[in-house]
Amino acid sequence: MSNPLRSLLEEPRPSAPPVRVWRDWALLAGVAFVGVLEVLLREDMPLPGLSLVLGVGLAPLLLWRRTHPLAVVATAFGAVAVVDLGLIATDAPALDVYTMIYFLLLPYALFRWGSGREALAGLAIILVPATISFVFNWSGVGDAIGGVAVLMSAFALGWAARTQHGARERRLEQVKSDERVLLARELHDTVAHHVSAIAVQAQAGRALAATRPSSALEALEVIEVEASRTLAEMRAMVRVLRNESPVDYAPQPGVADLARLAGASPAGPRVEVRVSGDLIALPAAIDAAVFRIAQEAVTNARRHARNATLIDVTVAGDRATVSLAVRDDGDPGTAEPAPEAGYGLTGMVERALLLGGTCQAGPCPGRGWAVTATLPRQVAA
DSSP states (O other): OOHHHHHHHTOOOOSSOOOOOHHHHHHHHHHHHHHHHHHHHOTTOSSHHHHHHHHHHTGGGGGGTTTSHHHHHHHHHHHHHHHHHHHHHTTOOOOOOGGGGGGGHHHHHHHHHSOHHHHHHHHHHHHHHHHHHHHHSOOOHHHHHHHHHHHHHHHHHHHHHHHHHHHHHHHHHHHHHHHHHHHHHHHHHHHHHHHHHHHHHHHHHHHHTTTOHHHHHHHHHHHHHHHHHHHHHHHHHHHHOOSOOOOOOSOOOOGGGGGGGOEEETTEEEEEEEEEEOOTTOOHHHHHHHHHHHHHHHHHHHHHOTTOOEEEEEEEEOSSEEEEEEEEOOOTTOOOOOHHHHHHHHHHHHHHHHTTOEEEEEEOSSSSEEEEEEEESSOOO
8 A cells, every 4th residue: 555545544533623603504594595596596497396405405414514524425425326316217307406516515524624534435425426427417528627626626625724724733732842842941950950959958968967966957958848849840840841852051031031021122112021029039940931921922912913002011929929911002903913923822821831820812901912821939740
C-alpha cells in the first residue's frame, strides 16, 4: 500500500465538530422554501411530486452532515441512486431538480469532517448515482466534464478547509508546548537557586555545629523551608516539561522590569504601568509570568487596537494572588485579534493555567480590549 493511501486511511476525524448552529436551521428553511417555490413555478419540471419529496425530504440530513458525514452521504446519495434506478426501470423521465444543488455540501462535509476511511467509502457511494446519471442520462462531454469538476471542487474545498484547520490546531499545540518548555526552564533556574542555598546552609551548619549548636539548628530550619519550596517547584517543573530542550540560564524579566513597557511609541498608543500591593519575594515563575503576559498583551494592543491612545497596565498583589490587567482605549467593537495574535493569547492562557491561575481576554464594556490574569503567589505543585 502506498504511503499517501495509507496516510489517508489512517487520517482520524477532526475533534469536536459543531453539532448544529443557527445557520444550519436557516439553510434548511431556505432549501425547503426554494424547493417548494421551484415546484410551483417551473412548468417544465418532470415528476414534480417526486421531485418535491426527494429534494425537500432529504434536506434535514444537512443538520447531521458534520457529526455523521458518511451516514448522511450514504442516505442521500443512496436514495438518489434507488430513485434513478426505479425511473430507468419504468422508463420514466429523469429528475431535474435545481434545489438539490445543496447536495454539494455533503461531499464537502465528508472530506471536511470525516475520517480518511469514511471519505473513501463516501466517495465510492457518491460515484454510484454519478455513474448512473452519466450512463443513462448522457447529455454530452461538456456537461460530464462540468459535473465532475463541480463534484471534485466540493471534495477539494472540504479537504482544503480541513488541512487549514489542522495546521492551525498544530500551531496552537506548538505554542502551548513552547510555553511549557519555557516555563520549565524558568522553574529549573529557581530550583537550581534553592538547591544552591540548601548546599550553602548545610555547609554552614556543619561548620558551626561543634561551636554554636543554635546556628546549626537555624541552618536546618532554613534547609527545611528551602527543601519544601524546591520540592513543590520540581513537581511543577516535571508536570509542565514536555521535551529535553537545553536550559537557558539567562535571568528572566519580572515585575520589576514592567517599567520597560511604559512610555510613548512613535507608531502606537502610550503605555502606562501601575504597580501596587505586596509584590515582594514572588516565586520566579510567577514573577516572570506577570511580565510575559503583560508584554504579550501590550504588543497585541499596539498592533491591533484601532485608534487607541492609551494602554493601561495594572499589577496588584496581596497575600494570596497577583492580579494583572492590560486595557486599551481603542474603538468599541474591535474585532478579535488576527490569528497570529491568537497564538500569543494561547501562550498566555497556557502559562497561567500551568501555574494554577487564569487568563482571559475580551472587549471592554465601553471601549477597547482587555487582558486580565490572576496568578497564585505560590507555584501549584
